[in-house]
Amino acid sequence: MTVAAGAERQAPWYVAFPVHLVLAAGGAFFVLPLVWMFATSLKPLDQTMKYPEGVASALFGIGRTAVIDGVRRAVTLEREVRPSSENRVYIVRAAEGFAAGEMFLPFGPETWRRYPVFNKQELARMEAQVAPGTKLLADDRNRFDPEKGVLALCSGRAVRAELVREVRPDPAGETLWLVREWRPEDTDAKEVGSTAGDISRAWEVLPEREIGRTIREIPQNYPAALRRVRFWRSLANTLFLCAMTVAGAVVSSVLVAYGFAFVEFKGRTALFAVTLATMMIPFPVVMIPVYLLYRNLGWVGSLKPLWVTSWFGNAFFIFLLRQFFLGLPKDLLDAARIDGCSELETLWHVVVPLSRPAIAMVALFTFLGTWKDFMGPLIYLNHPSQFTLSLSLQAFASEHGGTPWHLLMAASTVFSLPLIVLFFATMKTFIRGVAMTGMKG
Amino acid sequence: MRAELRRTLVGYGFVLPWLVALGLFIGYPFIAGFYFSFCDYPPLRDPLFTGLDNYAELLGDRSFHRAMGVTLIYAAVAIPLGMVFALTLAMLLNARIRGQSIYRVIFYLPHLVPTVAVAILWLWIFNPKFGLLNLVLSGLLGAMDAWAGLFFDVRAALERGNPFHLGSLALPCAAALAFVAFGPPARRLGLGRRAETRLRLGAGACLAIAGVPFLHTAACWLFPADMVKLHSPGWLSDGTPLPACVSFAPSWALWALIVMSMWGVGQMAVIYLAKLQDVPVELYEAAEIDGANWWQKTWHVTLPMISPVILFNAVMAIIGTFQVFTEPYIMTGGGPEDKTRFVAMFVYDQAFQYQRVGYASAVAWVLFLVIVALTLGALRISRGHVYYEGK
Numbered sequence: 001m002t003v004a005a006g007a008e009r010q011a012p013w014y015v016a017f018p019v020h021l022v023l024a025a026g027g028a029f030f031v032l033p034l035v036w037m038f039a040t041s042l043k044p045l046d047q048t049m050k051y052p053e054g055v056a057s058a059l060f061g062i063g064r065t066a067v068i069d070g071v072r073r074a075v076t077l078e079r080e081v082r083p084s085s086e087n088r089v090y091i092v093r094a095a096e097g098f099a100a101g102e103m104f105l106p107f108g109p110e111t112w113r114r115y116p117v118f119n120k121q122e123l124a125r126m127e128a129q130v131a132p133g134t135k136l137l138a139d140d141r142n143r144f145d146p147e148k149g150v151l152a153l154c155s156g157r158a159v160r161a162e163l164v165r166e167v168r169p170d171p172a173g174e175t176l177w178l179v180r181e182w183r184p185e186d187t188d189a190k191e192v193g194s195t196a197g198d199i200s201r202a203w204e205v206l207p208e209r210e211i212g213r214t215i216r217e218i219p220q221n222y223p224a225a226l227r228r229v230r231f232w233r234s235l236a237n238t239l240f241l242c243a244m245t246v247a248g249a250v251v252s253s254v255l256v257a258y259g260f261a262f263v264e265f266k267g268r269t270a271l272f273a274v275t276l277a278t279m280m281i282p283f284p285v286v287m288i289p290v291y292l293l294y295r296n297l298g299w300v301g302s303l304k305p306l307w308v309t310s311w312f313g314n315a316f317f318i319f320l321l322r323q324f325f326l327g328l329p330k331d332l333l334d335a336a337r338i339d340g341c342s343e344l345e346t347l348w349h350v351v352v353p354l355s356r357p358a359i360a361m362v363a364l365f366t367f368l369g370t371w372k373d374f375m376g377p378l379i380y381l382n383h384p385s386q387f388t389l390s391l392s393l394q395a396f397a398s399e400h401g402g403t404p405w406h407l408l409m410a411a412s413t414v415f416s417l418p419l420i421v422l423f424f425a426t427m428k429t430f431i432r433g434v435a436m437t438g439m440k441g
Numbered sequence: 442m443r444a445e446l447r448r449t450l451v452g453y454g455f456v457l458p459w460l461v462a463l464g465l466f467i468g469y470p471f472i473a474g475f476y477f478s479f480c481d482y483p484p485l486r487d488p489l490f491t492g493l494d495n496y497a498e499l500l501g502d503r504s505f506h507r508a509m510g511v512t513l514i515y516a517a518v519a520i521p522l523g524m525v526f527a528l529t530l531a532m533l534l535n536a537r538i539r540g541q542s543i544y545r546v547i548f549y550l551p552h553l554v555p556t557v558a559v560a561i562l563w564l565w566i567f568n569p570k571f572g573l574l575n576l577v578l579s580g581l582l583g584a585m586d587a588w589a590g591l592f593f594d595v596r597a598a599l600e601r602g603n604p605f606h607l608g609s610l611a612l613p614c615a616a617a618l619a620f621v622a623f624g625p626p627a628r629r630l631g632l633g634r635r636a637e638t639r640l641r642l643g644a645g646a647c648l649a650i651a652g653v654p655f656l657h658t659a660a661c662w663l664f665p666a667d668m669v670k671l672h673s674p675g676w677l678s679d680g681t682p683l684p685a686c687v688s689f690a691p692s693w694a695l696w697a698l699i700v701m702s703m704w705g706v707g708q709m710a711v712i713y714l715a716k717l718q719d720v721p722v723e724l725y726e727a728a729e730i731d732g733a734n735w736w737q738k739t740w741h742v743t744l745p746m747i748s749p750v751i752l753f754n755a756v757m758a759i760i761g762t763f764q765v766f767t768e769p770y771i772m773t774g775g776g777p778e779d780k781t782r783f784v785a786m787f788v789y790d791q792a793f794q795y796q797r798v799g800y801a802s803a804v805a806w807v808l809f810l811v812i813v814a815l816t817l818g819a820l821r822i823s824r825g826h827v828y829y830e831g832k
Binding site for chain 2: 009010016023027030031032033037040049252255256259260264266268271274281282286288289290291292293312313343368371372375378389390393394398405408409416419420427431434435
């Protein structure tokens with residue numbers, strides 16, 4: 001806090017400590033949302049829609065693992081199994097095929113109610129055939145008679161089956177759980193196609209102590225999310241727009257700023273004042289007539305309205321560049337002129353090489369503005385094949401009313417990442433540019 | 442003479458693109474919009490001049506009044522809050538401590554996230570059931586309740602009962618501590634500069650730690666309904682005002698948007714920071730020799746030196762805030778009950794949903810006039826307060 005004292009001295013600890021404390025608290029406010037975005041993007045859907053049990057599960061999806069058939073797998077807890085002397089539970093292997101709908105599924109209806117996203121899959125499974133040799137859970141609903149080797153199904157039919165193992169109450173008094181192999185694609189309703197034969201997905205009945213916990217991250221959210229926002233198509237559109245606007249803004253703003261800075265012509269001061277004044281006009285005021293203008297040209301529904309404007313200069317960049325140009329050493333320009341350079345040659349050979357940082361800044365800010373722009377594309381684009389990333393993301397969000405949070409966050413992460421990378425790559429130019437913005441005072 | 446003519450031609454040659462833009466993309470729409478605002482302009486037909494009809498309709502349009510009201514309230518809260526927050530942040534970021542470059546990056550990062558992504562991210566954060574904010578909030582409130590319970594009876598406060606019990610004796614103790622550390626005794630003790638600073642910071646920390654439960658209990662006592670709701674607010678879906686007893690106060694949904702806008706002040710803070718670093722050290726040294734304390738240095742040196750940037754940021758904030766569109770459009774769609782339907786959104790709806798170009802133009806023009814008036818007001822107020830170096 002003490003800006004005071006000798007130039008480079010560090011603040012004493014009793015000042016530094018509270019400042020660190022406050023900055024860290026503030027930093028949490030600024031960084032946690034981003035962490036949350038990334039964390040959500042790696043969670044399975046069911047984990048996002050669950051009240052988190054603690055910090056770990058708030059930030060990461062909590063999954064479970066267990067050893068089934070000698071392999072450690074990611075599993076979900078399907079339901080509690082309570083064997084007793086009256087209610088015997090067996091794991092059996094069916095000797096003949098039958099329809100899955102005929103038996104009471106080991107993953108009972110309450111499971112489906114808990115995970116409504118599985119509805120489609122459940123339906124598919126009801127049609128599925130249980131192949132001979134499939135492992136099944138026999139309990140008080142699908143009764144198994146070990147002496148006769150007969151499994152009485154829910155439907156009333158009886159099929160032959162052989163005993164794999166008898167499930168006894170856990171001696172330690174722990175709850176037994178039916179665990180089922182879990183795959184990342186289970187989390188996305190739309191991605192689950194027909195998994196008719198899936199009844200054979202590995203499962204086991206295990207006491208709680210044999211079920212481990214893990215952090216469950218599923219990078220598979222990313223491909224799913226990108227498919228939904230038509231990522232590559234939108235990216236191509238966005239990049240095309242960025243390229244056109246950056247080129248346009250740089251070329252036009254440099255030319256115009258040069259005119260304002262170095263060529264003395266009648267009406268220059270007045271024109272420049274007008275230029276500054278236009279910065280105050282809000283977008284909604286000019287939005288409607290410009291839209292009508294482009295509609296008359298027949299450009300609405302194409303990308304043209306979004307980049308053509310930038311080729312005619314931008315008041316703010318013209319101002320910034322002019323200020324920068326005026327700070328350049330006059331002698332160099334005069335020398336160039338004495339050597340017989342035309343204005344354009346002077347611009348190209350003297351001014352441009354000296355103003356690289358300022359030009360880079362203009363390019364950077366234009367890129368940023370185009371990448372982030374939402375209202376422009378919203379007004380001018382009407383077909384998904386032309387959508388920019390902003391618009392695709394918004395369309396994806398609104399079409400689902402915001403339920404698949406894991407996918408939305410994955411898409412948002414991908415959408416934001418290029419700008420963050422760009423920022424770190426060009427930090428110096430960037431910070432200097434932002435600082436210069438305010439220097440006009 | 443010919444040389445001058447030539448120079449003028451060359452000059453206009455250079456600024457030609459900008460002249461086109463000025464005419465085609467700024468001047469024409471500006472004037473055309475003004476003209477349309479006096480017209481009935483149905484889609485696919487020519488505008489029909491109707492005089493002041495649109496403006497007359499504006500005066501009686503309740504939904505426009507609501508939109509304007511929401512925008513003004515939002516601006517009245519978000520702009521000052523953002524300015525103070527950004528300035529505080531910049532001053533903290535300017536302190537001479539280790540790790541500043543990391544902090545600076547952290548505070549700037551949110552500005553890099555595209556607006557649409559920000560809106561969707563915060564929609565998720567504000568989720569009443571599973572969102573991060575309510576998660577953190579319930580944790581913080583729980584901790585605060587426990588801590589406050591040592592001093593005050595929070596439950597009684599919520600029922601508007603007497604919140605004081607034996608632990609509230611801490612209150613006079615805190616007052617005494619504040620008096621010793623910040624009042625006349627501190628000066629009389631003759632501790633010397635450094636010891637005095639330490640005493641004050643220490644006392645300040647104690648008071649802050651003890652003050653949190655006090656403020657919390659006071660809030661529970663004054664606004665019991667709000668504090669109960671604070672345990673799991675509905676945020677964007679809640680259109681009731683906060684605090685509930687002030688009918689024109691921002692709704693919970695609007696507060697949510699305000700909180701979200703605070704997340705983007707990094708840009709403003711960096712602009713402040715650049716100017717803060719520009720303040721010559723000699724000025725502080727001179728002030729110190731004159732015996733100024735931290736507060737006096739801030740008030741008499743720092744603030745005047747950065748006043749042009751404060752003005753610049755204020756004007757930028759005014760222009761930006763009155764055009765807020767993307768966030769409410771994506772996050773609430775204007776709801777609940779139009780409590781987040783801003784003017785920019787109203788213009789968009791009128792122009793592109795209901796195809797009422799004339800009326801939309803009139804609204805846009807009113808918005809423009811409001812912005813101009815406020816900007817001129819800011820410039821007016823700043824006159825005599827803003828210090829321009831070397832002018």
